[in-house]
Amino acid sequence: MENGIIMNASWTTEIRKAWINPNAGQSHDPHNEEFLDVIWEISQTAFDIPREVQVVIDSKDELYMDFGTPGFVDFDNVPVGMVLPIKCWIHTHPFGAAYFSGTDWRTIRTWQSLMTEAIVIGDNEHMVWQKDEQHTVFYRKELVEDFYQLNLNAFGLELKDSQTKLTGWEEE
Ligand SMILES: [Zn+2]
Secondary structure, eight states: OOTTTBSOTTHHHHHHHHHEETTTTEEOOTTOHHHHHHHHHHHHHSBSSOOOEEEEEOTTSOEEEEEOBTTBOOOOSOOTTOOSSBSEEEEEOTTSOOOOOHHHHHHHHHHGGGBSEEEEEETTEEEEEETTOSSEEEEEEOOOOHHHHHHHHHTTOOOOSOEEEEEEEOOO
């Protein structure tokens, strides 16, 4: 790795910590919001500039991580040790919009026989592709005003169901 690109040398450790639930010692569901949030934060802050981060979860729940330019992470090579099929391919769009690009669709088509799920993460939103589903699903986090959030926090409450689920985002 070139010097000066990685600002946070423990970025893979932080993503692994978020993946392994410290209470149960078990792996999270790939949809776990905290897990996706950590990947997004790493993508925004761990490098010299916001960079695309890719996390591949294999069939044994092992993580394979990489980062690239803001636009693209090469997915041509299967990392050594990865056990197919891929459970989930996760990557970020550091510019903020969570949708599968043309390149992403090519990757999905190439891998769909050996991949169960793909998630693209943007700013407070993510999109999910699942094998054998006709539609991708788009999730956006609704931000509540700080005032209300502060009051909720004062009572030790958390907002649940803070996500809007939109269906109907079809493959182009
Ligand atoms: Zn993409």
